Amino acid sequence: MATQDAAHAAETSVGMPQLDFATFPNQIFWLVVAIAVLYFIIAKVALPRIGSVIDDRHNAVANDIEQAAEFKRKAEEAEAAYNAALAEARAEAMRIAGEAKAEIKADVDAAIAKADAEIAAKSAESAVRIDEIRASALKSIEEVAGVAANDIVAAIMPSASDDKALKAAVAARLKG
């Protein structure tokens, strides 16, 4: 009771409970207890937990970004591979088309050559036949002309009939 009275007396005299030194040991004791408990809570539980959560999140985000970069790289690789395959296929197609064209051209050339040769042979044959026909025709004409000339000469002047001369004259005439 005495201490309390003294405390109250001090309080009323200064007017500020903050300067009531009688309460200081009490305040300081409980402050030290509170700070010790709070320090324990913060240092042993709160900060490690929050720190690990923040680290985890940071790592997760970094991982995701890394993974996204990896996927992007893969996509680019796939695109490059696709482009390469496309280019290859195109080249192959061009090559096949060229080969086919060359083959066809060779075939066509061969066929043309063959046809030309056949045509040439046929025309040569024809020419021979034509020559033959012409020769035989000429011969026939010569004969007919000789007979006709002979008949004409016999009709006009039978005495002058000379076979040899007549033939020579007809041949000369036909050639001229």
Added chain:
Amino acid sequence: MSAESTTEEATSGFNIHPMDQFEVHPLFGDGAIHWYTPTNVTLWLGLTVVAAFLLLVVGSRGRAMVPSRSQSIAEMAYGFVRKMVEDITGKEGLKYFPHIMTVFTFILFANLLGLLPYSFSTTSHIAVTGVLALTVFLSVTVIGFVKNGPSFIKLFWVSSAPMALRPVLFLIELISYFVRPVSHSIRLGGNLMAGHAVVKVFAGFAGALGIGAVIPITAIVAVYGLELLVAFIQAYVFTILTVVYLNDALHPSH
């Protein structure tokens, strides 16, 4: 004593006791206040610890990748103090991050809880802020000497000043160093006490003015908003000064 004050009140007309809110009294009964007596200081210090526990431990119990609201706030406080320590002291100071975090959390929650009506603001007491500031002062001084040995004295020896001025500056720096815990503690305690007393004075006016109480009540609302700001700012100021002092201990050369 109570009879005396009642008669005083009756004569003065006003019933304003702005300092009553700071009185320390036992929680149970009306006995003497020994160092171990559970008092309202005990209660509100305990509530401060509980509030900090609720935010930092219970609030972050989800350990969620996408944080809940309370976890966001806990992480924000963590990041805020950690960045402060790292920016000012560099990597070496991170060893003391839990201590700084304790100081910041304690002062912030004590300040905020003190703003509740009928509460008791522990940080308005010079006994509390003084112990905090002295602890910081002593720790920092010990750290300074342990880390740097006698060369910690260089903190007071301004090598960039002209030689003639250096002894004078040494004296000034030394005095300012020892005044640190005083300003450190009174800045916090004084701010809290003044704000709370002002609110109480306005509240007393409101009781006496009848219908005209609108004016002091408006003023209380305004001052309360200001006090909310002060609660944050003073916690921040106390913490950042602690970190700056710590930085002096870690890197004493100017």
